[in-house]
Amino acid sequence: MTVTRSAIVGCGSYLPKRVLTNKELALTVDTDDDWIVSRTGIQKRHIAAEGECTSDLALAATREALAAAQMDADEIDLIVLATATPDQTFPSTATAVQAGLGITHGAAFDVQAVCSGFVFALAVADNFIKTGQSKCAAVIGAETFSRILDWEDRNTCVLFGDGAGAVIVKAIEGEGTSDDQGILSTHLHSDGRHQKLLYVDGGPSSTQSTGFLRMEGKEVFRHAVTNLSAVVREALEANDLSTDDLDWLIPHQANKRILDGTARKLGLSPEKVIVTVDQHANTSAASVPLALTQGVKDGRIKLGNLVLMEAMGGGFTWGACVARM
Numbered sequence: 001m002t003v004t005r006s007a008i009v010g011c012g013s014y015l016p017k018r019v020l021t022n023k024e025l026a027l028t029v030d031t032d033d034d035w036i037v038s039r040t041g042i043q044k045r046h047i048a049a050e051g052e053c054t055s056d057l058a059l060a061a062t063r064e065a066l067a068a069a070q071m072d073a074d075e076i077d078l079i080v081l082a083t084a085t086p087d088q089t090f091p092s093t094a095t096a097v098q099a100g101l102g103i104t105h106g107a108a109f110d111v112q113a114v115c116s117g118f119v120f121a122l123a124v125a126d127n128f129i130k131t132g133q134s135k136c137a138a139v140i141g142a143e144t145f146s147r148i149l150d151w152e153d154r155n156t157c158v159l160f161g162d163g164a165g166a167v168i169v170k171a172i173e174g175e176g177t178s179d180d181q182g183i184l185s186t187h188l189h190s191d192g193r194h195q196k197l198l199y200v201d202g203g204p205s206s207t208q209s210t211g212f213l214r215m216e217g218k219e220v221f222r223h224a225v226t227n228l229s230a231v232v233r234e235a236l237e238a239n240d241l242s243t244d245d246l247d248w249l250i251p252h253q254a255n256k257r258i259l260d261g262t263a264r265k266l267g268l269s270p271e272k273v274i275v276t277v278d279q280h281a282n283t284s285a286a287s288v289p290l291a292l293t294q295g296v297k298d299g300r301i302k303l304g305n306l307v308l309m310e311a312m313g314g315g316f317t318w319g320a321c322v323a324r325m
Contacts, residue, residue: 002173005182006129006137008323010069010168013293014060015046015280022158026078031154041256045161045281048144055096056256057164058142061289062097063136065166067176068296076168077106078137082117082285084314085144086110089204097140106134113190114198115313117141117254117285118165122309122321123186129171139164141285151211159255160213161281165289178306181324184239187231188319196222198314224258227318228310229265235308237321243268248301253277253287253312262310274300284313301325 021044026149036042048057058081066073081094094108113120118141142164149157161241174180197219202211228251236242243266251259253276263273274295276287283290288309295301305325312318 001176002129003176004132004171005174005180006169007172007182008124008153008167008325009170010065010067010071011289011293011296012064012066012068013062013163013165013290014057014064016048016052016057017224018047018049020045025086025145025158029152029154029157031158036158039236039257040159041278042281043278044156046163047146048162052144054083054085054142054144055087055093057144057162058093058097058140058166059100060102061142061164061166062138069168071136071168073101073103075136076101076103076138078125078128078134079140080111080121080137081108081110081140081142082111082113082121083142084112084114084117084284085147085255093142103294109317113313113317114315115254115282115284116311116317117313118288118318119309119311119321120188120317122169122183123188123319125169126186129169134171136168136170137143138166139169140164141287141289143284143286145213145284148210148213155217156213158217159282160284163280163283163286163290165286165293167292171191178239178241179324184322184324185235186321187235187238189227189231190315190317192315194316195314197223198316210282221255221258223316224254224312225228225265227259227312227316228262231287231318231320232262232266232269232308232310235322239322241322245306246272247305248272248274248295248307250274250288250291250307250309252294252313253291254282255282287311
């Protein structure tokens with residue numbers, strides 16, 4: 001039986017030129033390089049320039065993804081952009097990207113699931129393609145988290161950075177087995193009881209201000225390792241796969257200790273985990289596509305590889321996607 005699958009045919013990324021190292025941070029906040037590296041694995045992060053918006057980052061990443069896919073922008077009929085730091089309250093940042101690409105057809109909208117946003121956006125695009133409502137989608141994760149950080153709070157400001165990653169997802173026909181190219185399945189979860197463990201203390205409806213990111217780090221860590229390992233197992237079991245079948249795990253780059261703890265709980269070799277948190281810090285919805293693109297660019301992720309992407313974010317939200325490249 002022939003089935004329609006969503007194949008990832010191109011990846012792209014963009015990181016702002018400004019690099020902020022741990023040593024530079026230590027000049028303005030009570031921290032040091034050893035403290036940050038030992039607790040998070042982060043060495044540096046990229047910071048958007050003044051006037052550089054989330055849509056600018058997203059547009060650059062999408063253009064690179066289109067070039068990698070050897071496609072023109074007018075072939076895109078859907079743009080799903082994951083972000084918690086939109087350019088404006090409305091319209092959506094996705095429509096700014098649509099305009100920047102010169103596209104006047106199809107649909108463009110944002111998805112807000114914080115750090116899980118890219119996985120959620122990929123699931124949305126996959127379902128549009130499987131139902132025949134889209135033939136080719138740009139799925140983007142883009143953030144300027146530096147704009148919502150309290151730079152006097154060393155427990156949060158050291159953790160985050162800015163960036164964008166994008167993939168081009170195209171409808172292809174397959175046999176319906178795990179050997180087919182394309183997205184095999186997506187798995188999404190939310191639990192709103194834990195909103196106050198990771199949130200921003202502002203918003204247009206509540207305070208009419210942007211606010212700052214607030215986090216209960218130890219509790220977030222505990223939930224992250226449990227939820228992420230559970231959703232990875234769920235995704236593997238849904239496809240009758242095991243961790244041995246995976247070529248690469250592409251996790252949300254929140255914290256090196258979370259990455260290591262999840263891998264240990266799954267019994268997965270660290271050599272199979274794509275890690276970029278040391279170079280990019282936590283870029284929220286951008287972290288998974290940034291890591292995916294890095295793995296493709298440096299030749300680790302190859303055509304035919306089986307990859308599993310997973311993430312957890314504020315809300316809580318968490319999810320996973322299994323795909324054959």
